[in-house]
Amino acid sequence: MIEAEKLTKRFDGFTAVEELSLSIKSGELLALLGPNGAGKTTTVRMLSAILRPTEGRAQINGFDVVKDADQVRRLIGLLTEQPGLYSRSNGIEYLIFFGRLYGMSDEEIRARGLNLFHRFGMLESDAYRRLGEYSKGMRQKVGIIRAMLHSPDVLLLDEPTSAMDPHSSKLVRDAILELRDDKRAIIVCTHNLAEAELLADRIAIIRRGQIIAEDNPENLKRQLLGHRRYELQLDHSPNGLANQLDDLVKLEEIEGDRIRFVSEDPFSTNPQVVRRLDSLGLGVVALQELSATLEDVYLSIVTDESSSAQPQDGNATTTQDQS
Numbered sequence: 001m002i003e004a005e006k007l008t009k010r011f012d013g014f015t016a017v018e019e020l021s022l023s024i025k026s027g028e029l030l031a032l033l034g035p036n037g038a039g040k041t042t043t044v045r046m047l048s049a050i051l052r053p054t055e056g057r058a059q060i061n062g063f064d065v066v067k068d069a070d071q072v073r074r075l076i077g078l079l080t081e082q083p084g085l086y087s088r089s090n091g092i093e094y095l096i097f098f099g100r101l102y103g104m105s106d107e108e109i110r111a112r113g114l115n116l117f118h119r120f121g122m123l124e125s126d127a128y129r130r131l132g133e134y135s136k137g138m139r140q141k142v143g144i145i146r147a148m149l150h151s152p153d154v155l156l157l158d159e160p161t162s163a164m165d166p167h168s169s170k171l172v173r174d175a176i177l178e179l180r181d182d183k184r185a186i187i188v189c190t191h192n193l194a195e196a197e198l199l200a201d202r203i204a205i206i207r208r209g210q211i212i213a214e215d216n217p218e219n220l221k222r223q224l225l226g227h228r229r230y231e232l233q234l235d236h237s238p239n240g241l242a243n244q245l246d247d248l249v250k251l252e253e254i255e256g257d258r259i260r261f262v263s264e265d266p267f268s269t270n271p272q273v274v275r276r277l278d279s280l281g282l283g284v285v286a287l288q289e290l291s292a293t294l295e296d297v298y299l300s301i302v303t304d305e306s307s308s309a310q311p312q313d314g315n316a317t318t319t320q321d322q323s
Helices: 039-046 069-075 091-101 106-119 138-150 166-179 195-200 217-225 266-281 295-304
Strands: 001-012 016-022 028-035 056-059 076-079 155-158 185-190 203-206 211-213 229-232 252-254 258-264 284-290
Touching: 001 039, 016 039, 016 056, 016 185, 016 211, 016 252, 028 039, 028 166, 028 195, 039 056, 039 185, 039 284, 069 076, 069 091, 076 138, 091 106, 091 138, 106 138, 138 155, 138 166, 155 166, 166 185, 166 195, 195 295, 211 217, 229 266, 258 266, 258 295, 266 284
Parallel strands: 028 185, 028 203, 076 155, 155 185
Antiparallel strands: 001 016, 001 056, 203 211, 229 258, 229 284, 252 258
16 A cells, blocks of 8 residues: 655755655554654655655555655545644534545535544534634644545554543544554554554654664564563562672662563573572562563664664564664
């Protein structure tokens, strides 16, 4: 449904996106992560036939984003970072304006629009209020409703749950998951890493216009972190323990009766840690592995300028950043 090959965009000598390639099939959701200015929004604008690529090519369901721009725009539902609402229109008037562009009848627009208002926890009366009276979260919902109005096969969503309360965010996430299950292809750009981990079949991390890692969340965590974290609970708080385990593991934190550490070879070193603590008069009450988070992976890749980790196995893809 979505294909990009060596997609590149330059602005007056500045390269915003460089040779970006990706492929997304129907029923698949890709979360595009990266710091501000990494190239996420520029990528979405090229895929939605708003920006013309400098080099490379992209297709939406077989239609070229340059040669077949009109067809591409009809196929996609787009939520931009700034939805661009018309504050003097009410919700239904706003949807009718856009729905007509997709060839929908006013009756069809009104029926589907009201259904989506209800789906996102809004009242029918809200649909007839001026958009200028909406809260920021309500305006964001209307932007998403506009993107979903014509039941597009492809959704490109830039920060879909920004400014929303937890309940509203969950309603939106549930709707996105339903759309994915209906065999749509979806790209979500987000800074919400927990949300990305919950929604995404695959995650692509972009930095300086290049995809530097791409795989499903579990593979990224397992292959790119390269270590496992553990927490020990002792029968009493230790004193002077900091240097007693340095030859076995890397201590991260000692807090009360709990110790957190990184173990490169847990099957070998963890039993040695337990025996060492016992010899020091410290009984182990519990030992558990701490689950790695997507935030751990993201920070390890994006904030480390020298990051060029290569996966040891599996399908994870990483690319050394070219300065």
